[in-house]
Amino acid sequence: MSRLPLTPSATVGPYLAIGLTWEDGEFVVPEDTEGAIWIRGTVFDGNGDVVPDALVETWQADPEGRFDHPDDPRGAVAHPGFRGFGRAQTVPDGEFALCTLKPGRVPDGEGGLQAPHVDVSVFARGLLDRVVTRVYFADEAEANAADAVLQGLPEDRRATLLATPTDDGYRFDVRLQGDRETVFFAV
C-alpha cells in the first residue's frame, strides 16, 4: 500500500503566542492538587543567552505510570484534573513553569520498567522542527539506574536530562547547543 507523503514541519516563528497560548496551559493539574509540583527551567541558545520566545510542551504518565489514552491497554487511574499535557512559554523572563504531578514508572514493553520521565517538545523561532527531550528526576537514582534509555547514554550526557530538586519541585534547563547541549531524541 502506498503511503501519503507527510506534511513537512516548519518553525513556529516569533508570533507563536497568538496561536498557542492557553490560559491554563501550564497547569497539567490544578495548582491546589495534592502532591502538585512545579517543573521550572530556562532554555539557552548556543551563546548561552536565554531564549525568550520558546514554547515547551510536556506529556507524561500519571503517578501510577498510566496514560488516559485508548492505546494504554491498562486504562487510566483517576486523578481528578490531571491532563498529562502541559504547555508553557518562556516569557517574559525566559523561564517556563509547569504545574504537574510526578509521573510513576512506565512499562517498557519488554518486561521492565522505565524510570519516571516526562516527554518534552521545544518549539522556537530558529528551530524548523520541534526538538524532543525527556525530563528524568535526579532523586530517582535507583529507577534511573535501571532505565534503558538513560543507561544507553554516555554518563556526562545523561546528566543533561536530570531535573534537580528545588523548594517547590524540580529545575530542568534546556541547552540547545554547547558543551552541555541537552540530549535530544529522534522520535
Added chain:
Amino acid sequence: MTRTTPAAAPAGLHLPRYLREDPAARTPVGFAGYRSTAVRAPLRTPVDLPHRLTEVTGPLLGEDRVRPEDADLTRRAGGEAVGQRIVVHGRVLDSDGRPVPHTLVEIWQANAAGRYRHVVDTWPAPLDPHFDGLGRVVTDAEGRYEFLTVKPGAYPWRNHDNAWRPAHIHFSLFGRAFTQRLVTQMYFPDDPLFFQDPIYNAIPEAARPAAVSRFDHSRTVDHWALAFEWDVVLRGADQTPFETEDDGDVA
C-alpha cells in the same frame, strides 16, 4: 487473555508502531539560509528514542478547547476583518490515508496587510481592529476541518536583504500520539516569494508540494469567498495486533 497486571510490565502490550520518517524527507531542524537557526538548532545528532507508551499516547484534546466562533477569523471584536475572504479546509490524515478524527487544529496568521497582532511585530503595516489572527477547530469524524479567514499578506523580516515571507498560515496539530505532533505552515499556490524564502526552501524539494494548498474552485462561495484546500498528513501507525503474546519486540 488480557494481561493487565499493573505492577510488572506486561510483555504483551499491543501498541501501535509509528513509522519513523526518513531524515532526508524531513525539514531539518537547522538550515544555513535561516540565520537564527545558527545558535538555536542543536548540533549533535539526536538519539533514537524507542516508541514506548509515552510516545504512542498523547493528549486527546477536543471540543472543550474550542468555541464555535473560533472557526471564523473574519468576525472579531464586533466587526468584519478587511481582506480577501477565503475558506481554508481539508482533512487531517495519517500516512496510510486514515482520517484523524476529533483532533485539535490551531492556526495563527498575519492580517491581510501582513501584520501580526503581536508586540514584536512593529513594521509599518496597519493592524485591523477586527482581526486577531487566531483560529481553532476540532476535526469531524472524517478528519475534516474548515476555517473562514482572510488571505494573509506577505511580510518583511530581517533574515537577509529585502527578505519577505511568502503568505502563510501557521498550523498546529496533535494527532493521537506524541510521535505525531506537528507544527507547520500552509502556503498558497504559485507564490512569487518562494524563491528567496529560506523557511520554504529548507523543506526537502520532494516534500515542498505537501506544504502548499490548492485553489479549490468547488468550495468558493459566490459573492462571498474564495477557497483553498490543504490536507495535513501525520505519521501512520501499524495497528496490526501481534499474533504471539511472547513477542518481545513491542512498544
